[in-house]
Amino acid sequence: MKLLNQAIEKDQSGYVRLVPEEPEDMWHIYNLIQKGDQLQASTIRGVKSESSTGSVTTDRIRVKLTISIEDVFFDVQAGALRINGRNIAENRHVGIGQYHTLDLEMNQPFTLSKREWDLISLQRIKDASDITKQADVAAVTMHEGLAVICLLTQYMTVVRQRIEVAIPRKRKGSTSNYEKGLERFYDQVCRAIKQHIDFNVVKVVILGSPGFVRDQFFDYMMAQAIKTEDKILMENKAKFLRVHTSSGHKGALEEVMRDPQIKARLADTKSTQEVKAMDDFYQMLNNNPDRAFYGYEDVRKAADNGAIGTLMVTDELFRAADIQTRRKYINLVEDSKATNANVLVFSSLHVSGEQLQQLTGVAAILNFPLVIDSDAEYSSSDDDDARKAPGEDEDIDIV
Structure with missing residues (x-):
């Protein structure tokens, strides 16, 4: 996305002009737009005109x-x-x-105005307009008779x-x-790969499957490429990375993104950072649950104590129709950043x-343990004897 102009006042009102x-x-724009914002863009609209003879015609013009x-x-x-x-x-x-309904078009500029631009929206614009932050990955998960072709970016997994x-x-x-x-089956997967994957953009194509299905398919695909002199597949052979998954369903991508080979190939992409953060959170939840919180109330109190090391939130929370709901999560992010948390x-x-x-x-990995106290809502402690068992005089549950 290209940022053409930006004018944000001290009270955080203002506009941005984007292409x-x-x-x-379009996904970024969807996350930026809220009810009550103002949008200026050109669009095609049918305009009726009446001639001197009384006949009515409708012309489609750009306004x-x-x-x-x-x-x-x-x-x-x-992507509409x-x-x-x-x-x-x-x-x-x-x-x-x-x-009127505006259909935003590719490569057509528009201006979005808000009464208040929060840091989440401004950061999204900064990331979306920075080409170095794009992750260009495709994935094919498969087992015999089933294959799912996906495009993975730092923000979306699109089937x-x-x-x-x-x-x-x-x-x-007889076989x-x-x-x-x-x-x-293999032939259909080959055709889908050529149809949906742009090798000029994609850096890595992940092939995941249980057993040897991925290897058998890869051998078949390369043999067909040689047979048909398919230069695109032959020239991009090195981009295919074969890994093990438990199934061919989309959910297997979660396993794929944890694979050390994948992490090495995609070390700088946002999606890999997120997967690693979730892995660290679950490990902390199993091994030291007093340092792994989730749910707004728990995480909010951890932020109040300056305990958050890594804060994880979904962008869906910032699209809430209720302004107060959006604001409380924005405040949570701002307060966490103020204590040098990784958001x-x-x-x-x-x-x-x-x-x-x-x-x-919303979830958080804490820098130090926090345990619930019946008098003071939270207290920090490294002493196991000072920790209460779940359910004893607690205001909220920690899992």
């Missing part, structure tokens, strides 16, 4: 509108963003107060195609039907974000 350049930019946003719809698969609201600026074709092919079982004395079914905002469309969402959407 979406990639489908993922520039400024609307007060009331509703936003984002189609993940198509539609914003509905009332026109608030004089226009010869659209009256003030009339409703581009799911392939299911019935493969006959091996029969004693021809089984082999034909398997070849048909990670997880995308709800990424596998790690989906995992965090199951833990209420």
Whole structure:
């Protein structure tokens, strides 16, 4: 995404002018827009005109509108963003107060104005306009008869195609039907890879499967590439990275992102940092639960004590319709950063974000243990004797 202009006042009101350049930019914009914001963009609108003879014609013309946003719809698969609201600026074709739906277009500039720009929104703009922060990864998880082709970025895991092919079982004395079914399956996966993966952008293509399915498929794909003189696949052979997964379902990506090979290849990407943070959180929860909190109330009190080392929140919390709900999570992030905590905002469309969402959407790894005290809500201690067992005079539960 390209940032053309930005004007933020001392009271945090102001506007930004942006140009979406990639489908993922629409996801960023979706997270920036809130009800009550003002959006100025050009759009195509049908305008009726009546001739002197009384005949009515409708012409489609491009007009520039400024609307007060009331509703936003984002189609993940198509990367389409539609914003509905009332026109608030004089226009010869659209009256003030009339409703209109704006479809944001790729490479078309727009201006977004807010009464208050919070640090989460400003950081998102900074990250989205920094090309060095993009993670260009594709993944194919598969087992016999099932394959899922995904595109992974630092903010999203998008399923581009799911392939299911019935493969006959091996029969004693004859495996021809089984082999034909398997070849048909591999052929469909090959075509899907060529259709959905842009090798000019993608740096790594992860092949994950149980057993030897990934190796057999890779050998088949390369043999077909040589046979058909497919230069794209042959030239990008080194980009394929084969790893073990327990299944071919999308959920297996969680295992894939934990693989040491993957972490080494994607060491600088945001998604790998998130997966590592979740791994560290679960390990802490198992080994030292007084240093692993989740749920807003628990994490808030940890922040009040300056105990947070790593704060993890999903971006879905910042899209809440209720302003007070958004504000309390923004304050939590600001307060945590003030104590030098590492703050990670997880995308709800990424596998790690989906995992965090199951833990209420907010979790923290603490620098030191905090235990609940019946008189003072929290106290820090390294003495096991001072810790209460869960359920004894507690205001809230720590899991």
